[in-house]
Amino acid sequence: MKFKLPKIKKIKFTFSLKYFYAIFILLIIGASAILILFLYKNFYVTIAQTEQIILLKKEVAPDFIDIDRVNKVLNALAEKATTTKKIDYP
Secondary structure, X not given: OOOOOOXXXXXXXXXXXXXXXXXXXXXXXXXXXXXXXXXXXXXXHHHHHHHHHHHHXXXXXXXXXXXXXXXXXXHHHHHHHHOOOOOOOO
C-alpha cells in the first residue's frame, strides 16, 4: 500500500522595500520610546527628588541637639527611677 502524501508547496516570500521601511520606522519608534523612558526614570526623576530634598532641608529646624545634655538627663531619670531610699526603722 502506497500512501499518497500531498506535495508541499514552497511559499514564496516576497519582501518588498515598503515593508522594510515600515519595520525600520517601527524599530526606530520603539528604540526612541525605550530611550525616553530610561532618561525619564534615571535622570528627570532623580533631579526632581534632589530639588525636593534641597527644599526640605531649608524647612528642617536648624537647631542642633546637645547630646551630652540629653544623656545627662536620661541618666538622671534612670537613676531616679531605680534608686530606693533606705528605710530607717526606730
